[in-house]
Amino acid sequence: MNSLKVRVWRGGAVGAFQGFEVPRHASQTVLDVVTHIQRALDPTLAYRFACRVGMCGSCAMTVNGVARWTCRTHIDKAVKNENQIEITPLRNLPVIRDLVTDMREFFDKWARAKGQFRGARSRNDDFPALKPDTPARIQIDAGIECIGCAVCYSACDVVSWNPDYLGPAALNRAWTLVKDERDSKKLERLRAIAGDAGCHSCHTHMSCTERCPKQISPTAGIAGLKRAVAKAALEGVL
Amino acid sequence: MSVRGETALWIAQRASAAVLALCVTVHLATMIYAIRGGLGAAEILSRTRGNIGWFAFYTVFVLAVTVHAPIGLRSVLLEWLGWRGAARDIVLLGLAMVLAGLGMRAVFGVFL
Numbered sequence: 364m365n366s367l368k369v370r371v372w373r374g375g376a377v378g379a380f381q382g383f384e385v386p387r388h389a390s391q392t393v394l395d396v397v398t399h400i401q402r403a404l405d406p407t408l409a410y411r412f413a414c415r416v417g418m419c420g421s422c423a424m425t426v427n428g429v430a431r432w433t434c435r436t437h438i439d440k441a442v443k444n445e446n447q448i449e450i451t452p453l454r455n456l457p458v459i460r461d462l463v464t465d466m467r468e469f470f471d472k473w474a475r476a477k478g479q480f481r482g483a484r485s486r487n488d489d490f491p492a493l494k495p496d497t498p499a500r501i502q503i504d505a506g507i508e509c510i511g512c513a514v515c516y517s518a519c520d521v522v523s524w525n526p527d528y529l530g531p532a533a534l535n536r537a538w539t540l541v542k543d544e545r546d547s548k549k550l551e552r553l554r555a556i557a558g559d560a561g562c563h564s565c566h567t568h569m570s571c572t573e574r575c576p577k578q579i580s581p582t583a584g585i586a587g588l589k590r591a592v593a594k595a596a597l598e599g600v601l
Numbered sequence: 602m603s604v605r606g607e608t609a610l611w612i613a614q615r616a617s618a619a620v621l622a623l624c625v626t627v628h629l630a631t632m633i634y635a636i637r638g639g640l641g642a643a644e645i646l647s648r649t650r651g652n653i654g655w656f657a658f659y660t661v662f663v664l665a666v667t668v669h670a671p672i673g674l675r676s677v678l679l680e681w682l683g684w685r686g687a688a689r690d691i692v693l694l695g696l697a698m699v700l701a702g703l704g705m706r707a708v709f710g711v712f713l
Contacts, residue, residue, distance in 0.1 A: 521680070524679075524680035524681070525679060525680055554604050557604045557607065557608050558602075558604045558607035558608065559602075559607055559676075559679065559685070561604075563607060563608065563611045564676070589611070592608055593608065593611070593612055593615075596605065596608045596609065596612060597612070601604065601605050601608060
């Protein structure tokens with residue numbers, strides 16, 4: 364049987380690679396490989412996963428230098444060299460142990476970007492009628508399927524240069540709310556996402572857009588936020 | 602700096618970039634056109650001395666550089682050196698004044 368040579372990061376911020384040899388199977392995913400190591404070779408390996416079908420966003424890791432959702436990444440796609448693969452934790456996040464990162468800062472930035480929906484209606488009001496084909500709704504639909512996997516955040520160079528930068532996922536979330544006609548705290552949100560830690564730091568490298576497993580373009584959303592903030596500033600309401 | 606201030610800087614940098622795109626194009630095209638017969642100081646001065654059009658063009662060019670360069674450098678200093686705060690902005694304001702001073706000195710140098 365073919366086997367796969369796997370180098371896995373062990374430890375925290377300081378650590379070392381450990382080598383494993385894993386049997387190769389057809390349609391094998393990176394998560395399958397990590398699971399095999401933990402179940403059959405070394406039960407002390409720490410990693411995180413839940414749904415295994417690309418919905419929960421918990422299994423993202425760096426595979427051969429590229430941030431990926433491991434449950435939906437086939438070994439065939441990730442392996443460049445003959446039967447060798449290197450698996451490390453996501454970049455730009457503190458490592459707790461082995462392949463597990465601390466996601467708190469990532470999600471705290473969603474809150475800092477005012478990622479919470481705040482409607483103006485009460486339970487006594489009727490449901491708002493939303494047409495699915497308005498330009499704003501189409502833009503929201505393009506960004507709404509984020510699963511919070513932090514692949515974009517890990518791929519973003521600006522996050523690594525400027526740790527305060529809110530990052531592509533939080534800004535994408537803010538963008539979908541800025542375009543939501545039911546939301547009632549748009550200006551507050553624009554103030555939260557403008558400036559050096561927000562949308563104006565984006566260099567449009569588009570690494571987030573290239574890596575997003577859900578084919579979302581946070582870059583497009585961030586560009587939209589820049590336009591919205593500039594409009595508010597020129598109108599004198601920012 | 603306030604969010605409003607940082608947004609104003611971003612708008613100023615975008616607007617100055619648009620001006621620079623035009624200025625650089627005109628500047629390069631003029632240079633390529635003008636040096637076909639060789640380049641000499643006398644030839645340049647004969648074109649620029651007392652010419653209000655070129656004076657206005659290069660004044661706009663210098664002012665756009667004065668606005669654009671320090672704002673861009675502000676991000677570079679934050680991202681590469683982690684330098685932020687009022688001291689950085691004061692140094693960059695100084696740089697803007699140096700750019701404006703040297704630039705306008707050159708513009709007046711070929712106009713007067």
